[in-house]
Amino acid sequence: MFVKLTRSGSRNYVKLVEAYRDDHGVSRQRVVATLGRLEQVRTGAADALIRGLHRVIDGEEPQAPSVRFAPALAVGDTWMLHALWHKLGWDAAFRRVLRNAHGAFDAERLLRVMVFNRLSDATSKLGVLRWLEGTRVPEVDSASVTHQRLLRTMDTLAERSEAMQRTLAALLRPLVDQDLSIVFYDMTTIGIEGHSEMPGEIRQFGLSKDGGIRRQVMLGVVQTAEGLPIAHRVWEGNTAEAPTLHAVVDEILALYPVKRVVLVADRGLLSLDNLEWLQTVRIGKTAQPLEFILAVPGRRYGEFNEILGAVQAEHGVQAKAEVIGETAWQGLRLIWAHDPQAAAQQSAARRQTIEMLTQQAERRAGKLDAQDAGAAFKGRRLSDSGAKAWLFRAVSDAHLGSIIKVDLQSDRFAYTEDEAALKRAELNDGKLLLVTNTSDLDPAEVIARYKSLADIERGFRVLKSEIEIAPVFHRLPERIRAHALICFLALVLYRLLRMQLKASGSAYSPERALEIARHIQLHQVRIAGQGTASGLTDLSPEQLALFDQLQLGIPSQEPFDIAL
Known part of the structure; x- marks a missing residue:
């Protein structure tokens, strides 16, 4: 049954029409009721009939008029992340990698949902479904997101992890200095729940960096001097830090063909074997050596008692501020700093x-x-x-x-x-010892480069707090690696958002920017006799300024209509 407009002379009539098939199976139409001329219907002549229809449909008499509001949906933060995702070209690039993984759904869009969830309201994969009850992600039909599809998307990520790493590197390469790249490498521990044993198990008991012995995996992250994470890798939870350096260096040189690399790493990565190996590494097929700045572990300071004693004797009492110097050690530069x-x-x-x-x-x-x-x-x-x-x-x-x-x-x-x-x-006490093979950086620059390594520690705090990478409840090794990749992509987005805010002179942190945007909501209202309408809240001057600083388009309703 439907409403039909007919014309007779100069007048238009509104009729209620029913479609049916006659005895011979031919489709026909018949008029159930004539509601009147179009002008009369618009002025309320058919209100009694409309109210009767509403009683049948809604089970109650409509008020004058009956208005129903659907729960408001947060859309501003997901729009911001979606706009950045699209601006970076991640949607098209990752869709090519994940194409034809599952014909029933778009794996790239489900990846986007999981990454956005880590930044907006980090929760479990089941929790993503609860999050979507109060949130809309642009271009994503919430009804298409199921727990099983999220897990299948993670399995696809694990299967194509190397392709994802190469694709991400290609997307980030324009943001990396091609002439001189200062890269920082550090590791942290990620706590794992569960006691089962799986084939190829990577959940192992080890010394957690949060304190104590627990079941965990090791996560290594490489980032640039500008604070941009560019690579990550997951190891078994009882892996020593020093041996991981070989694999990370090989991976970085393969993914980012820069002319010169200076690797900065913390104390846990210094060993005599690593030093000997690092001095043999060359950049690509050139004669350019890999350069490094490595901190000497405190347990090995005893090897430098003579040097430290001389520093203490000369600067231990008289110095009022940090003192920096250098000497030679095993054919390398030993840079020292003393803070009295x-x-x-x-x-x-x-x-x-x-x-x-x-x-x-x-x-x-x-x-x-x-x-x-x-x-x-x-x-x-x-x-x-x-x-x-x-x-x-x-x-x-x-x-x-x-x-x-x-x-x-x-x-x-x-x-x-x-x-x-x-x-x-x-x-x-108050001493810092660094080993380096750089030749053009003075001791103060070497110290400053090493102290910039603290920013990667802040990245780990973001992973563990805002993004909530841990604890991990997955059992399968490949699902754990997929979870780490999702969280790493969230960290990259977070840092790119931070870089854009900083470049525009904004005082906002990424957390604050997402919080401001989150107040932009999608509203849906149903008015009896007039259908439904939806719209976004008006943007405040603060929200308008924020999107302008990020050079992202103002939120519009169109990408969210797919889910209405």
């Missing part, structure tokens, strides 16, 4: 901890002597073995085992303080 204020604070904090522990130890020793003399105390009787166990744990937790040494072999509670070890520790 930091040294004084570290030494004072250590001595305060030692004093507190020794005072508590002396009280326990005094109580043990009193017990031996026949004194009684309230509570559980103290034992020598209990006192030794307590002090050993306390010293280990304070990282003072080389200075306060508990005699675990003695029958009685006993310990010693190693003054020589304390002086060696204080000799290292």
Whole structure:
């Protein structure tokens, strides 16, 4: 049944028409009711009939007029991310990689949904469906997003991970300095839930960088000096950091054919084997060597006591600000920096901890002597073995085992303080040692480059806080790697958003920018007798300025209509 307009002379009539088939199966139409002339219907002559139809459809008498509002949907933040995704060319590029993966749905759009979710309201894959109940992603029909399809998209990502890495590198290559690329490499640990065992297991127990021993995987990230992440890799949770350097360097040189690379890495990646190997690496097929700046692990500072002693003797007391210098070591440059204020604070904090522990130890020793003399105390009787166990744990937790040494072999509670070890520790306070083969960077520039490595640590904090990469609840190794890739893409978008905001002089962080945009909502209203209407909230001056700073188009309703 439908409404039909007919014309008779100069007048238009509105009729309610029913389609049917006659006895011979021929499709025909018949008029059920004539509502009147078009002009009369528009002026309300057919209101009684319309109200009757509404009673049948809605089960209630419409008010004058009946208005229903659907829940508002957040669209501003997803529009911002969608516009950036499109501006970068990721939609077309990733669709080529994921094409024909599943004919029933668009894997690239589901990838987009999962990446946007990490930045807007990070949650589990099942949680993505709940998130979509209050959010719309441009060009995505929410009804097409199911948990099974999200997992199948992750499986496709895992299958085509190398192609995804190459495609992402090609997209990011124009943003990387082709003449000189300073790249930073560091690793972190990602906590994993679950106790099952899978073939090719990468969930292993290891020392977490958040503290303690837990089941985890290792994640390595490479980023440029400008703060742009350009590559990542997942390893088993008990992998040592130093051996990973080979694979990362090979991958970076293959993905980003720059003329000169300076690799900056933290203390865990320095080993004699790595140093020897790094000095043999060449850029592409040229004679240009790979250059590096590596921090010396604190445990190896003892090899440089003579150098550190000379620095301490000359600058330990007199210096008021950081002092920088260099010397030669095994054919390489050894750059050192001494911060007297930091040294004084570290030494004072250590001595305060030692004093507190020794005072508590002396009280326990005094109580043990009193017990031996026949004194009684309230509570559980103290034992020598209990006192030794307590002090050993306390010293280990304070990282003072080389200075306060508990005699675990003695029958009685006993310990010693190693003054020589304390002086060696204080000799290292406030010091930084870097090994490099660069020739044109002065010591201050080398130190500054290394300190920029702290930005990659901030990236890890973003991964663990805003993007919530951990804990991971996936069991299959390939799903874990796919999850890491999704979170890495979210981190790249986050950093590109940060770079654009910084370039425009904006004081907003990416989190604040997404929060401001999130207040832009899509509203849908149904008015009895007049159908439905939808629209976006009017943009505030702050929101208009934000999209202008990001050089992104103003949100429009058209890309969201697919889901209405």
